Amino acid sequence: MNVVIMGCGRVGAQLAGLLDADGHSVTVLDTDAYSFRRLPANFGGTALIGNGLDQEVLKRAGIEKADAFFVVTQGDNRNVMAAQIAKHIFNVPKVICRIYDPLRRDLYQALGLEAISPTTVFAQILKEKLES
Amino acid sequence: MYIIVVGGGRVGYYLTKALLDEEHEVLIVEKDVNLCEVITEEMGSICFRGDGCEASTLAEIGTGRADMFIAVTGDDEDNLVACQVAKHKFNVPRTIARIRNPANEAIFKKLGIDVTVSSTNVILEQIEAVVPTHPLTHLLTISDKGLEIVEVKILPDSTIVGKPIKELTLPKESKLALICSKERKPRLPTASTILRAGDRVIAVTTPESEEALRAALRGD
Numbered sequence: 001m002n003v004v005i006m007g008c009g010r011v012g013a014q015l016a017g018l019l020d021a022d023g024h025s026v027t028v029l030d031t032d033a034y035s036f037r038r039l040p041a042n043f044g045g046t047a048l049i050g051n052g053l054d055q056e057v058l059k060r061a062g063i064e065k066a067d068a069f070f071v072v073t074q075g076d077n078r079n080v081m082a083a084q085i086a087k088h089i090f091n092v093p094k095v096i097c098r099i100y101d102p103l104r105r106d107l108y109q110a111l112g113l114e115a116i117s118p119t120t121v122f123a124q125i126l127k128e129k130l131e132s
Numbered sequence: 133m134y135i136i137v138v139g140g141g142r143v144g145y146y147l148t149k150a151l152l153d154e155e156h157e158v159l160i161v162e163k164d165v166n167l168c169e170v171i172t173e174e175m176g177s178i179c180f181r182g183d184g185c186e187a188s189t190l191a192e193i194g195t196g197r198a199d200m201f202i203a204v205t206g207d208d209e210d211n212l213v214a215c216q217v218a219k220h221k222f223n224v225p226r227t228i229a230r231i232r233n234p235a236n237e238a239i240f241k242k243l244g245i246d247v248t249v250s251s252t253n254v255i256l257e258q259i260e261a262v263v264p265t266h267p268l269t270h271l272l273t274i275s276d277k278g279l280e281i282v283e284v285k286i287l288p289d290s291t292i293v294g295k296p297i298k299e300l301t302l303p304k305e306s307k308l309a310l311i312c313s314k315e316r317k318p319r320l321p322t323a324s325t326i327l328r329a330g331d332r333v334i335a336v337t338t339p340e341s342e343e344a345l346r347a348a349l350r351g352d
Contacts, residue, residue: 081213
């Protein structure tokens with residue numbers, strides 16, 4: 001599958017490595033070239049400098065042919081906006097974004113975005129640890 | 133009217149001043165504590181410190197009864213999310229977002245933001261109005277033949293928009309060579325080719341008939 005990942009932080013870089021190892025064609029976007037140091041040494045995909053809120057940059061990253069788009073930058077709003085551009089302008093079949101703020105996640109989930117709040121997920125895990 | 137302004141920077145500050153002068157009820161939402169203090173000192177307690185993208189903040193300031201919601205922070209994504217939360221969670225009838233990147237206009241409209249104001253576009257339009265951009269550009273001179281290749285932009289107010297080329301009164305020393313439209317491939321002009329606003333026409337002409345060519349493509 002063709003996968004575009006926006007944000008090459010810890011999560012983005014690790015995800016890129018995993019998908020690349022599984023044989024997917026991966027492009028990672030980040031505004032800071034220094035972030036690409038996190039990619040595994042044997043990463044076979046493409047690392048591209050640019051802001052994913054810019055539709056021209058997304059096109060260069062191959063968004064028009066992407067089967068999936070993951071948005072995992074540090075900014076909730078940036079993630080929300082990029083995800084909506086990918087979904088509504090480029091019609092990417094699978095768009096998943098991270099939204100730290102649980103309330104904002106609920107709103108955008110209701111608006112049709114596939115959104116994950118690590119805050120909620122992690123709090124839940126911790127709670128389960130206590131209960132087990 | 134009750135109007136909420138998100139972002140207490142320069143745009144938000146002067147906008148709020150103007151709205152207060154028109155006797156609206158205005159509240160600014162601003163994250164930065166220093167900006168909040170300045171606004172409060174100068175305009176009274178009309179500034180709420182908080183994140184205008186957070187539903188809990190917006191609930192606290194009574195967004196549900198707001199008539200208008202204006203997001204004017206410096207970041208397009210923040211303005212988008214603030215307006216979407218106001219629209220979808222609090223049903224604010226009119227949401228207005230400032231955008232920096234003119235290319236974002238389409239996505240904002242698609243996502244239900246009622247009005248977008250692109251400061252970049254406003255400035256560009258103002259400048260273009262003051263500096264009339266000449267619709268004819270010289271591309272190449274073929275000096276030994278006394279010819280030149282020019283590009284003429286078909287302006288929206290030209291009377292030849294929508295008409296086929298055969299209806300134009302072109303000077304005989306001029307030949308149209310290529311029509312470049314925004315959303316299509318460049319075409320070779322034929323007698324029945326219809327010209328549209330925004331088309332760029334590449335033409336070969338003598339310097340003497342340049343003005344006549346320009347007039348013909350403007351329709352006067």
